[in-house]
Amino acid sequence: MNSLINEPKFPIVEIFESLQGEGMNTGMPSVFVRLGKCNLACPWCDTHYNDFELWSLSQIMEKVRSFSAKNVIITGGEPTLQPKLSLLLEALKQAGYFLAIETNGLKDIPAQIDFIATSPKAMYAEKYQRRCISTADEVRIVVDGDIQAFCEIIENKIHASGYFLSPCEKNGEMNLLETITLLGQLNARANKPKWQLSIQTHKLIGIE
Ligand SMILES: Nc1nc2[nH]cc(C(=O)O)c2c(=O)[nH]1
């Protein structure tokens, strides 16, 4: 009997190597493991998270090992939806990788993760009011409307080392003026966390 037939499988959209394009780790060489499925449906989502194929754990490990970066970014879709995510993370950890996650922050994060980047979504504010993660390394919020109140709610709910605003891209245009205007308003408050700009630099320079 081949024990590999019992291997866990994961919905994989794509696995590729690039530079982290966003947030405080911008420029870090990374292998991106993009998992399928999501528990939200943001209208401006840039990922075909339902276009996935099932890959076994060893297929994923082989692909990740074919690249040179030692930072693995688990992204999606929403990667925390995978019931067996810890098995994948355990295998990657055993192989010596630093593990980062990109999550919407509604579900708990497995303990194997070394760096949490979370992007709470203002249009789903009620869900975040009800329950979300309470700590992260960085918070990045997309400016898809008048979201100052949501940023203030998230500051209180999610303690992080860095808080970022990202412009929203619609029809190829970024709302940068709206984004930096809101940055100015958030940072004019006394005794509150300072917010910074995070741009999807990979899109500007045309890398994956
Ligand atoms: N270069 C690059 N950096 C990224 N950071 C987060 C990404 C994502 O799609 O989750 C991403 C991505 O797709 N590409």
Ligand code: SF4
């Ligand atoms: S949470 Fe992320 S992956 Fe899910 S729909 Fe929103 S932008 Fe897309």
Ligand SMILES: [Mg+2]
């Ligand atoms: Mg992306």
